[in-house]
Amino acid sequence: MRQSAVGQKCPRCARLPRRARAYGRPQHYAKAIAAGFGAALIGGLVYVQLLGAVGFGTLILAGLLGYGVGRAVRWGAAGQTLSPWPAVAATCAVVGMVLAFVVTRGRLPLSGFLLLAYAVSGYFAVRGLQS
Numbered sequence: 772m773r774q775s776a777v778g779q780k781c782p783r784c785a786r787l788p789r790r791a792r793a794y795g796r797p798q799h800y801a802k803a804i805a806a807g808f809g810a811a812l813i814g815g816l817v818y819v820q821l822l823g824a825v826g827f828g829t830l831i832l833a834g835l836l837g838y839g840v841g842r843a844v845r846w847g848a849a850g851q852t853l854s855p856w857p858a859v860a861a862t863c864a865v866v867g868m869v870l871a872f873v874v875t876r877g878r879l880p881l882s883g884f885l886l887l888a889y890a891v892s893g894y895f896a897v898r899g900l901q902s
Contacts, residue, residue, distance in 0.1 A: 795851055803847030803859055807896075810843035811836070811867020818868065819875045829888050833868070837892035840864040841899025852901050860900040861893035868892055 773785035795803075814836040821832055844860040845852065868889055872879055 794854060795848055795856070799848050799851065800859075802849075803844045803856070804863065806843040806847035807840050807860060807863030808867055811840045811863045812870060814839050815867045815871025816875065819871050829884050830891050833888035833892040834895040836868065837861075837864045837895030838899035840867065840892070841896040841901075844896070845900050856900055857897040860896040864892040864896035865889050 772779045773782055775785055818832050818836050822829060840863050841860045844856060844863060848856050848859075869879060872885075
């Protein structure tokens with residue numbers, strides 16, 4: 772059961788109808804994408820430098836990067852976390868990591884652990900958005 776303004780409702784009845792959900796205004800999209808890519812590029816550059824210096828922690832650092840990007844997208848989207856925002860957060864995290872590798876190393880490394888790190892950063896970007 773879910774608590775609502777009119778009393779207890781079952782989970783099915785407590786859901787908002789599709790037409791009542793907020794999908795954001797154009798300025799929310801612009802601000803969220805700018806904040807997400809900015810956080811992803813800065814975090815990605817730090818990520819690449821830390822991997823070069825330390826040499827381990829690939830997945831943990833990717834998770835931290837993704838979480839930070841998710842929080843930045845949430846800030847830019849004015850706290851909205853529904854339908855398009857998880858895709859925006861995950862895309863910003865993965866593309867930011869890829870661009871950071873291309874900018875610093877001149878190529879995109881596609882080793883097994885780094886492919887998994889891209890997925891981890893996208894997953895934690897969605898988790899950071901929703902927390």
